[in-house]
Amino acid sequence: MISELLIISVGAILINNFVLVQFLGICPFLGVSKKVETASGMGFAVVFVMLCASALTWVVQQYLLIPFNLEYMQTIAFILVIAVLVQFVEMFLQKSIPSLYNSLGVYLPLITTNCAVLGVALQNISKFGGTEMSFLKSVVYGGSAGLGFTLSIVLFAGVRERLETADVPEFLKGMPIVLITAALLSIAFLGFSGLSFN
Amino acid sequence: MSQILIPILIVGGMGILFGGILGVASKIFAVKVDERVPQILEILPGANCGNCGFAGCSAYANALCAGGVKTNLCPACSGDTSEKIAEILGVKADESEKMVARVRCSGSTENAALKYIYDGPCDCHSAAKLGGGEKLCSFACLGFGSCVKACRFDAISVNDGVAVIDEEKCVGCGGCVKECPKNVIALMPAKSKYAVACQSAEKGKFTRQNCQVGCIGCGICAKNCPKDAITVENNIAVINQEKCVGCGICASKCPRKIIKLYK
Numbered sequence: 001m002i003s004e005l006l007i008i009s010v011g012a013i014l015i016n017n018f019v020l021v022q023f024l025g026i027c028p029f030l031g032v033s034k035k036v037e038t039a040s041g042m043g044f045a046v047v048f049v050m051l052c053a054s055a056l057t058w059v060v061q062q063y064l065l066i067p068f069n070l071e072y073m074q075t076i077a078f079i080l081v082i083a084v085l086v087q088f089v090e091m092f093l094q095k096s097i098p099s100l101y102n103s104l105g106v107y108l109p110l111i112t113t114n115c116a117v118l119g120v121a122l123q124n125i126s127k128f129g130g131t132e133m134s135f136l137k138s139v140v141y142g143g144s145a146g147l148g149f150t151l152s153i154v155l156f157a158g159v160r161e162r163l164e165t166a167d168v169p170e171f172l173k174g175m176p177i178v179l180i181t182a183a184l185l186s187i188a189f190l191g192f193s194g195l196s197f198n
Numbered sequence: 199m200s201q202i203l204i205p206i207l208i209v210g211g212m213g214i215l216f217g218g219i220l221g222v223a224s225k226i227f228a229v230k231v232d233e234r235v236p237q238i239l240e241i242l243p244g245a246n247c248g249n250c251g252f253a254g255c256s257a258y259a260n261a262l263c264a265g266g267v268k269t270n271l272c273p274a275c276s277g278d279t280s281e282k283i284a285e286i287l288g289v290k291a292d293e294s295e296k297m298v299a300r301v302r303c304s305g306s307t308e309n310a311a312l313k314y315i316y317d318g319p320c321d322c323h324s325a326a327k328l329g330g331g332e333k334l335c336s337f338a339c340l341g342f343g344s345c346v347k348a349c350r351f352d353a354i355s356v357n358d359g360v361a362v363i364d365e366e367k368c369v370g371c372g373g374c375v376k377e378c379p380k381n382v383i384a385l386m387p388a389k390s391k392y393a394v395a396c397q398s399a400e401k402g403k404f405t406r407q408n409c410q411v412g413c414i415g416c417g418i419c420a421k422n423c424p425k426d427a428i429t430v431e432n433n434i435a436v437i438n439q440e441k442c443v444g445c446g447i448c449a450s451k452c453p454r455k456i457i458k459l460y461k
Contacts, residue, residue: 068204084216091227
């Protein structure tokens with residue numbers, strides 16, 4: 001059981017990393033990765049939202065949508081759950097960590113439309129890997145997906161901080177070099193696809 | 199019927215439930231917003247020019263409420279605004295002098311001789327890169343209107359190859375001063391009456407060749423000024439606005455009619 005959860009976790013963090021392998025949630029990945037500090041703040045906000053979203057959407061799916069044959073309402077229902085969670089996180093941050101709230105700026109409400117969060121909710125219920133996901137597995141998968149997001153955005157922010165002082169050719173300055181860096185990081189993560197658990 | 203009703207009830211019910219939770223949460227996590235911030239924001243011009251040194255009007259308003267910031271930093275505000283802000287904050291107002299931007303060039307197409315005909319993009323920065331612009335005088339206003347685009351208060355127009363500033367609209371934010379590649383525009387106190395509408399530092403002989411009206415640095419104005427407010431530096435007359443009383447003798451004596459009365 002535990003080894004199974006561990007495999008799900010490692011799989012979500014490294015092998016199927018949401019940003020660098022599945023290319024979900026690119027917007028905050030590029031937008032909030034200028035400083036390691038704000039990047040990690042964003043990362044942990046996403047971990048929290050993904051964790052709660054996985055748990056809540058699983059409950060909504062199993063006890064509301066499936067019994068009433070309403071699976072076609074998934075997207076709307078899940079977005080509703082995610083939006084509420086994000087609002088909640090926003091209020092909490094504004095009250096308790098205003099500096100982080102200010103530095104995240106517009107990207108915080110944008111977690112609502114962060115496709116990585118909706119992606120994790122949808123993948124949870126789509127019989128991931130051929131097996132039905134239990135509640136525990138869904139939560140572990142959601143949390144790990146968030147951790148994977150945090151890992152990649154913090155790594156990327158570290159690289160971007162170095163880039164600030166690097167001698168970049170004029171035509172690559174700004175976004176172009178950022179995109180190239182993201183691509184190289186993505187290629188590096190491709191190496192994990194060879195990981196085997198047998 | 200139930201096929202439609204059930205989804206509506208379930209999703210609607212979820213919405214109401216979540217709304218209730220958020221409503222309670224917003225009470226618990228309520229953050230007190232300083233009520234003076236919106237009041238100050240209403241007074242500030244709202245152009246977000248950034249010349250106060252903050253990221254925009256709202257950043258400045260926040261900094262004002264946080265304290266330790268002068269009330270006269272907004273260059274686009276008159277003295278009354280500084281007083282009004284001080285009144286809201288309950289502190290003493292810092293003095294601010296209203297400034298206006300003035301164009302130090304009179305080289306219209308009629309007056310200024312040309313080096314070549316510029317046919318590039320209508321932008322002063324591009325024109326300035328081609329041999330310093332099409333006018334012979336290297337200090338002249340290029341007249342392609344980069345300042346017009348930079349002005350957030352719609353105060354500048356280009357008339358006959360020279361920028362003209364509407365002092366009624368100009369708030370003295372200095373946006374055009376930063377934009378001008380030739381450094382033709384300068385900020386001056388709004389109450390000053392006379393200014394030299396030229397900045398040519400060439401010797402008089404060359405200024406004469408380049409332009410029909412440029413200041414040749416003859417010094418007649420300096421000799422005739424009763425208050426010793428004018429000096430000639432670098433072949434150009436400079437009026438010390440603190441000494442100037444606005445008598446207008448310099449303007450009447452100037453052989454080139456380049457000292458102009460504003461307002």
